[in-house]
Amino acid sequence: MKAYVNDETCIGCGTCPEVCPEVFHMTDEGIAHAIDGEIPKDVLGKAKQAEESCPVEAIDIDED
Ligand code: SF4
Structure with missing residues (x-):
């Protein structure tokens, strides 16, 4: 599995x-x-906890 951050959505919290x-x-x-x-x-x-904690849902975890 890989993690991705959408850099246009991330607010840098x-x-x-x-x-x-x-x-x-x-x-x-x-x-x-x-x-x-x-x-x-x-x-x-x-x-996965980090993904759920993101306030703007900028994180994706690829389940492959
Ligand atoms: S939790 Fe979300 S908004 Fe905060 S730094 Fe991470 S990706 Fe960016």
Whole structure:
């Protein structure tokens, strides 16, 4: 599974890297970015929690 952040929707609230820093970080532009590779299995729950915590639903977790 992979995580994606819609950079046009993200308002830069900083929640996702707080909930799951293994997958999300803030860029110099002040928006969130997800790691390019597969989400490590041991942090999948936290990544999904971050997705649910996003106030503008900018995060997508690809279930493939
Ligand atoms: S939680 Fe949503 S709005 Fe907040 S930084 Fe992450 S992607 Fe952006």
